[in-house]
Amino acid sequence: MLIKNAQVVLKNTVKVTDLRIEAGKIQRIKKDLIPKKGETVLNCEGFTVFPGLVDMHVHLREPGFERKEDIASGCRAAVKGGFTQICCMPNTEPVADNKVVVSYIKHRGEEVGLCKVRPIGAITKGQKGEDLAPIGGMKAAGAVAISEDGKSVANSKLMANAMQYASDFGIKCLCHCEDATLSDGGVVNEGFYSTLTGLKGILRAAEDVMIARDICLAENLSLPVHICHVSTKSGVQLIREAKARGVQVTAETCPHYFALNDSVIASYDTNTKVNPPLRAEEDRLAVIEGLRDGTLDAIVTDHAPHHEDDKNVEYNLAAFGISGLETSFALAYTLLVRSGVLGLNALAKKMSENPCKILSIEGGAIEEGAPADLTIADLNEEWKVDKNKFVSKGKNTPFDGWKLFGKIKYTLVDGTIKYEEQK
Amino acid sequence: MKEKDLLGLLELPAEEIDELLTLGMKMKERLRRGDKSLTTLAGKSVVTLFYENSTRTRTSFELAAKFMGAQVVNISASSSSVQKGETLVDTGKTLDAMKNDVIVIRHPMGGAPHLLAKTVKAHVVNAGDGMNEHPSQALLDMLTMRENFGKIEGLKVAILGDIRHSRVAKSNLFGLKKLGAEVSMYAPKTLIPEGLDKMGAKICSSREEAVEGADVVMGLRIQLERQKGGNFPSLGEYAKYYGANEELMKYAKKGALVMHPGPVNRGVELTCGLIDGETSRIEDQVLSGVAVRMAILTLLTEEKRVC
Numbered sequence: 001m002l003i004k005n006a007q008v009v010l011k012n013t014v015k016v017t018d019l020r021i022e023a024g025k026i027q028r029i030k031k032d033l034i035p036k037k038g039e040t041v042l043n044c045e046g047f048t049v050f051p052g053l054v055d056m057h058v059h060l061r062e063p064g065f066e067r068k069e070d071i072a073s074g075c076r077a078a079v080k081g082g083f084t085q086i087c088c089m090p091n092t093e094p095v096a097d098n099k100v101v102v103s104y105i106k107h108r109g110e111e112v113g114l115c116k117v118r119p120i121g122a123i124t125k126g127q128k129g130e131d132l133a134p135i136g137g138m139k140a141a142g143a144v145a146i147s148e149d150g151k152s153v154a155n156s157k158l159m160a161n162a163m164q165y166a167s168d169f170g171i172k173c174l175c176h177c178e179d180a181t182l183s184d185g186g187v188v189n190e191g192f193y194s195t196l197t198g199l200k201g202i203l204r205a206a207e208d209v210m211i212a213r214d215i216c217l218a219e220n221l222s223l224p225v226h227i228c229h230v231s232t233k234s235g236v237q238l239i240r241e242a243k244a245r246g247v248q249v250t251a252e253t254c255p256h257y258f259a260l261n262d263s264v265i266a267s268y269d270t271n272t273k274v275n276p277p278l279r280a281e282e283d284r285l286a287v288i289e290g291l292r293d294g295t296l297d298a299i300v301t302d303h304a305p306h307h308e309d310d311k312n313v314e315y316n317l318a319a320f321g322i323s324g325l326e327t328s329f330a331l332a333y334t335l336l337v338r339s340g341v342l343g344l345n346a347l348a349k350k351m352s353e354n355p356c357k358i359l360s361i362e363g364g365a366i367e368e369g370a371p372a373d374l375t376i377a378d379l380n381e382e383w384k385v386d387k388n389k390f391v392s393k394g395k396n397t398p399f400d401g402w403k404l405f406g407k408i409k410y411t412l413v414d415g416t417i418k419y420e421e422q423k
Numbered sequence: 424m425k426e427k428d429l430l431g432l433l434e435l436p437a438e439e440i441d442e443l444l445t446l447g448m449k450m451k452e453r454l455r456r457g458d459k460s461l462t463t464l465a466g467k468s469v470v471t472l473f474y475e476n477s478t479r480t481r482t483s484f485e486l487a488a489k490f491m492g493a494q495v496v497n498i499s500a501s502s503s504s505v506q507k508g509e510t511l512v513d514t515g516k517t518l519d520a521m522k523n524d525v526i527v528i529r530h531p532m533g534g535a536p537h538l539l540a541k542t543v544k545a546h547v548v549n550a551g552d553g554m555n556e557h558p559s560q561a562l563l564d565m566l567t568m569r570e571n572f573g574k575i576e577g578l579k580v581a582i583l584g585d586i587r588h589s590r591v592a593k594s595n596l597f598g599l600k601k602l603g604a605e606v607s608m609y610a611p612k613t614l615i616p617e618g619l620d621k622m623g624a625k626i627c628s629s630r631e632e633a634v635e636g637a638d639v640v641m642g643l644r645i646q647l648e649r650q651k652g653g654n655f656p657s658l659g660e661y662a663k664y665y666g667a668n669e670e671l672m673k674y675a676k677k678g679a680l681v682m683h684p685g686p687v688n689r690g691v692e693l694t695c696g697l698i699d700g701e702t703s704r705i706e707d708q709v710l711s712g713v714a715v716r717m718a719i720l721t722l723l724t725e726e727k728r729v730c
Contacts (some may be wrong), residue, residue: 184652192618196433198533198555198590201616268534312512316532316553 001415002035006044006376009051009348010366019049021372024414029368044376047409050348051366052084052373053329056145056355057174057228057252057300059321060086060117063104064093069305069393071105074325075114077303077392079419081325082408084115084373085363086303087355089149090122097122097133099141106142114418115411116373118144118361123162123173129153132162139169144359147174147228150275152210154180156217163223170360174226177210177235178276187316189262189277197265199315204232204283207276211235215242215249224248226358229302231257231276233286240295250358252298255331256322256398257287264398270311270318271398274304292341297354301328305394323394327385329377331399333406372415381407424722428540428547431556432597440562440598443718447566451714454490463721464493469525470518471497473550477529479685479709480550480559484527487716493525511535515543524724528552546723554588559719560684561594563711565602567704568639570711571680576603581633581675582624583667584643584692587614587654591684592643596624609633611665613654630671637675641682642667642692658691668694680704 003019008029020028035041055078061069069077078086088105090096096105102119109117121138123146125131135146146166152175153159163173183206188194190201211227215238218225230236230253242249256274261281264272272278290296304321311318332351336342342350352375356364363373385402387395411419424439432440453461469488471481481497488495500508509517511530518526519542527548528536533555540547551557569575580599586592586608596606600623607625608615609632620626627633634640645661655661672679681693681703689695698705 190617192621195593195616195618196622198553198593200554268537309510312538313510314530314532314538315534 001040001042002033003042003044003049003374007048008366009048009344012345014344019366019374021412021415024372024416026366026368026370026372029366042410046378046380047376048344048379049366050082050375050377051352051364052411052413053082053351053375054085054355054363055083055301055303055325055328056087056298056359058086058088058303058325059091059305060088060105061305062092062108063101067307068310071108071117072112073391073393074303074305075109075112075117077325077390078115079411079413080391080408081327082329082375082377082411083325084375084411084413085118085361086115087118087120087144087359089120089147091127091149095122095127096120097125097127099134099137102138102143103141115413118142118359120144120149120174121146123148123153124158127151129155129158132158132165135162135166135171136169139171143171144361145171145174145226147176149176151176151180152178156213159214160217160221163217163221163225167223172224172226172358174228175210175214176228177207177214179206179209182206182209187273187277188265189279191262191280193262193265197268199265202277204234204279207232208234208238211238215239215247218249219247222248224250227251229254229257229276229300230287230290230296231279231283233283236286236290236295240290240293243295250297250354251295252300253287253291253296254300254302255324255328258284258291259331259335260284260398268315269398270313270315271322271396273315273318273320274302274322275320288336288341291336291350297350298358299328299332299350300355301325303392305392306396307393308395311396321396322398323390323392323396325392326390327397327399327404329375329408330383330404330406333379334404338405372412374412375408376410376412378407378409379405381405383407428536429558429719429723430536430540430547430549432558432561432594432601433556435558437601440565440601443562443715443722444566444569446718446721447562447711447715448570450717451566451570451711454710454714459490461491461717464488464491464724467524467724468494468496469527469720470523471495471527471550472500472514472518473498473529474500475529475531475551477551479712480529483709483712484550484716487713488720490713491717491720493720511539512542515539519543519545525720548719548723551590553590555590556594557590558594559712559716560591561598562719563708563715564595564641564682564684565598566711566715567682567708568680571704572638575599578604578638579636580604580606580639580641581637582606582608582641582643583630583633583665584610585614585645585649586610586619586643587616588646588649589643595641596622607633607637609665611655611661630665630667631674634667634671634674637679639680639682640667640672640675642687644684644686645688645691658688662691666692666694667697669696672697678702682708684708
């Protein structure tokens, strides 16, 4: 296949060139390549080609919660959102805390055959925080990392052990940072809007103290650690300072933390309920600054699809989470690139290269010999988010009706078109 | 009233609050005369849907509706049944299907009445939702104040007690500010949530400062069931350092009213002397409650003027 006349986001530059794809790899990057006989030509004039987007934090709900999402619907949403690789969290039923479930997820992903599905195993058995899950076996079955997802391992010694043991297998702990004794059943950020709505607040410190703990463990053990979905100004600062003194810490945030602040909870719209909660405007601005200065390495969705019944209830009872795969790229492009915070190369780093590096998985760059995982978008097309058009089973988005720039036109995985926009 | 529902005083315009108080005053005069035979709500039905225990508020709404000729049905659901069983949305749809006109809801979770109001055709009255609002309580408090002082504007109201968990404090703050009163608050820091100052309250650093020059001193119930997290060490210590007593009342204006939404923990929020004293309006608040709820039901259910 020959991709013609596209603006291509290379490692450090952006230029208009052609890409030849053969045997699933990027074979040649050069201007004015001549189509070979019988070669498919994809004219991408006016479009931009990114290295295939990688979302290192999603929930696919299968096995166990197929009413919310399954691997097939999640993968359809992923390729529609431009993602070529997704890493799914272990909070399924049964929990992905053993090689059987990890292997099931991996194989089901291959069967679906859209994007690459990379399972993440649990840190402890049953996510109970008591005994280590069989980390070696899960790695062998295809797990790319371990995470307790949705909670912290409260026992700090056990967490230290997990980091050390996982490092023997070359994988990292991805840390959801939350001190449950501080969050204490809260549902929104503690502040003006929790008081205004009468909804129970969660102090920023609930997140910060665990970020600090996990940084301390990584520093003390000289091991890497990855902090999930950073939402607070103080959390960004903790990571910035740790990086400055050489701690091997990486971190991610999500589009909702740079797109929204907690004023949107005033409507009691349960689509705004997410964990960690949407924070105040100063936190939102700090997250953007963290992305700009490199403190935050990756943009992930924390795609958390839910059935309507899980959301059409009292705010306290509603499930936490946002269905994010189909809006992530456009939110990041519109709010970060068009506003001048990030360039296209930096966006590609946050959404492709850095996640690959953090997890030591293939992909993340457009270069000769690399897998032809490519995301092709029209950056000038403005479109309106319509949750009813989501292919994810989860229609739970606070962005319904938003007008965004950046429309995914094609998603290619190993050189095959897995998504093509239907007009 | 313009809206279908009464969900809180945050959204209610000052003129509608004023209208409710004016009608409430008329209702109170009727009740004092023993006139309990209005027919305003004849042919209408009211369901009280209470997911939290309440004697005072539920009875007050029930009598208010009955004094005006409505049919009343009471539903009590224990809070635990919120978590299982039928969803609030389905319960609301069921009541709508029965052609019911008004739902008075109390619920342990903020925003539940808002969800119900979006779901049903019936008028929804918030009778207290979690830590959010309790509009009819604030209206009855304001009715009592207005009757005593002739107006709300310019009054100084001190609120002491469990402000963090209090929907009463917030509804009073919103309503009183809209009508031009000043509101000062004091409580242990563990019971003062962030942001009240931005909503117009003066957050004080001592109870004396809060009560200084006050026309009204309002104690709020210490909700014992909500104090498990160690917000203060004991009721005795609360009463000693944060409660209102005769000594404290010297800082208030002479003859300042003592109010409390009830039920009172005697000797904790207020000393017995204050509860039973001459300027206590705690019992009068109860009468105001029935009156103001009659006004609420009347104005919510009247034919909406087409603009």
